[in-house]
Amino acid sequence: MLIVGTIFLMLPPTVFALYVLLNYFVAGKRSVCIVVLGDIGRSPRMQYHAMSFLKCGFDVDIVGYGGSEIQADLKNNKNVDVHQLQEVPGIFKGFPKLLLYVIKVIWQSVTLGISLLLLPKSGNILIQNPPCIPTFLVVWIVCWLRGSKMVVDWHNYGYTIMGLSLGYRNPLVRLAKWYEHFFGKFSSENVCVTKAMQKDLQDNWGIRATVMYDRPAHIFKETPLNDRHKLFLRLAEEYSVFRPKSGTVCQDETAFTVSNGNGDAFYLQSRPALVISSTSWTEDEDFGVLLAALEEYEKQVSTKTTDIPDIVCVITGKGPLKEFYQKKIESQQWSHVSFCLPWLSPEDYPLLLGSADLGICLHKSSSGLDLPMKVVDMFGCCLPVCAIDFNCLGELVKHEENGLIFNDSQGLNKSIHMLLQGFPNNSKKLDQFRKNLTGFQTTRWHDCWVKTVLPIFEDQSSQTADNKKSQ
Ligand SMILES: *[C@@H]1O[C@H](CO)[C@@H](O)[C@H](O)[C@H]1NC(C)=O
Numbered sequence: 001m002l003i004v005g006t007i008f009l010m011l012p013p014t015v016f017a018l019y020v021l022l023n024y025f026v027a028g029k030r031s032v033c034i035v036v037l038g039d040i041g042r043s044p045r046m047q048y049h050a051m052s053f054l055k056c057g058f059d060v061d062i063v064g065y066g067g068s069e070i071q072a073d074l075k076n077n078k079n080v081d082v083h084q085l086q087e088v089p090g091i092f093k094g095f096p097k098l099l100l101y102v103i104k105v106i107w108q109s110v111t112l113g114i115s116l117l118l119l120p121k122s123g124n125i126l127i128q129n130p131p132c133i134p135t136f137l138v139v140w141i142v143c144w145l146r147g148s149k150m151v152v153d154w155h156n157y158g159y160t161i162m163g164l165s166l167g168y169r170n171p172l173v174r175l176a177k178w179y180e181h182f183f184g185k186f187s188s189e190n191v192c193v194t195k196a197m198q199k200d201l202q203d204n205w206g207i208r209a210t211v212m213y214d215r216p217a218h219i220f221k222e223t224p225l226n227d228r229h230k231l232f233l234r235l236a237e238e239y240s241v242f243r244p245k246s247g248t249v250c251q252d253e254t255a256f257t258v259s260n261g262n263g264d265a266f267y268l269q270s271r272p273a274l275v276i277s278s279t280s281w282t283e284d285e286d287f288g289v290l291l292a293a294l295e296e297y298e299k300q301v302s303t304k305t306t307d308i309p310d311i312v313c314v315i316t317g318k319g320p321l322k323e324f325y326q327k328k329i330e331s332q333q334w335s336h337v338s339f340c341l342p343w344l345s346p347e348d349y350p351l352l353l354g355s356a357d358l359g360i361c362l363h364k365s366s367s368g369l370d371l372p373m374k375v376v377d378m379f380g381c382c383l384p385v386c387a388i389d390f391n392c393l394g395e396l397v398k399h400e401e402n403g404l405i406f407n408d409s410q411g412l413n414k415s416i417h418m419l420l421q422g423f424p425n426n427s428k429k430l431d432q433f434r435k436n437l438t439g440f441q442t443t444r445w446h447d448c449w450v451k452t453v454l455p456i457f458e459d460q461s462s463q464t465a466d467n468k469k470s471q
Pocket residue numbers: 269270424425
């Protein structure tokens with residue numbers, strides 16, 4: 001009697017324990033865990049990966065830090081679980097830099113390791129690099145313990161970013177480089193962002209990687225004129241550069257557009273060009289180059305010898321040097337070039353890109369091997385760009401085809417002149433570049449992803465995939 005009773009009582013916990021064990025070592029169906037040791041909301045590429053996995057029927061876990069909002073369609077999907085890691089406790093903040101760094105690495109190793117081990121098993125763990133410290137080692141251990149596949153998505157090299165601020169001779173940077181080299185090779189599969197990086201990984205690191213270019217998300221497209229008008233009206237309430245010449249906020253006119261009584265918007269016959277740039281306001285994205293170029297442009301418009309329009313220059317982004325330049329801009333008395341440094345909601349940013357006439361990119365890659373995501377988004381909006389030159393930029397910006405490449409403020413001055421000449425009616429080059437970009441817009445992330453990245457994750461789960469197809 002006693003024995004039967006005991007067995008009866010032990011049965012539920014045993015079944016439960018077995019279930020947990022099974023979950024622990026056997027991945028259910030197609031599953032992937034995405035690790036971002038940074039703000040998930042500010043990692044668009046990893047969110048695109050997640051969306052594509054979901055579209056292909058994977059269960060997705062995302063492990064990373066909170067902060068910014070993640071994309072709405074990702075947030076509302078029931079097949080994705082987002083697990084937020086705890087930041088380093090504030091009590092350590094006052095510690096000396098090096099000690100704080102060591103504490104941070106230990107803290108991140110422990111929190112990441114525990115989070116990953118507590119999750120049900122994923123067949124694959126996809127890591128964003130950078131940062132690789134401590135992700136590579138921690139994820140490799142977890143993969144080894146549970147028999148998962150480790151895949152690295154190389155956006156850039158972590159040590160080159162460290163090197164920018166600390167210098168490449170710094171022992172910490174050298175250690176980071178060694179670590180990235182050494183543990184990078186432990187991954188089973190690799191994805192990277194450019195052909196230049198693929199070659200570098202192969203030649204210098206012995207790592208074979210598949211190139212998956214960044215592509216613009218669907219929200220990045222040309223904004224219809226009526227929506228541009230509405231956006232300008234909304235922005236005019238806060239920012240004077242969007243207001244009509246009279247300077248007052250009014251319901252049917254902005255600096256660029258006017259609407260008739262029926263709710264249809266039209267461009268004003270002579271309107272300023274809307275030039276947009278987004279910068280992280282750091283030393284390696286020298287905003288001074290743009291400022292100097294526009295100072296020269298301002299002088300040229302004033303002389304009225306050439307047929308070039310006024311410019312409204314909108315610069316988005318936040319960063320350390322923003323305040324410095326904001327003061328500098330405010331102290332200038334220009335009459336043909338005006339600036340606006342707005343804070344835009346995640347919904348308004350693509351709308352504004354889709355309404356602009358010209359994009360400017362001042363981003364220089366730290367490794368020279370990755371491409372600026374903001375240009376990808378601009379191209380998604382059919383927006384031609386002027387971009388500052390660096391080694392692999394040509395994989396994205398084709399000089400004289402979809403934009404112009406410049407080296408310094410004089411080059412930028414010339415490029416802006418060249419593109420805005422005759423604007424808006426006769427800016428032939430700008431219009432041609434715009435036309436050239438329609439092809440770019442039609443190749444979207446998911447289609448490329450299915451061709452290049454999905455096969456990496458497909459083989460081990462092809463059976464379930466086949467079952468799915470036959471259903
Ligand atoms: C642009 O063209 C329109 C007609 O297509 C004309 O009404 C307008 O005056 C022109 N604007 C300029 C600045 O030449």
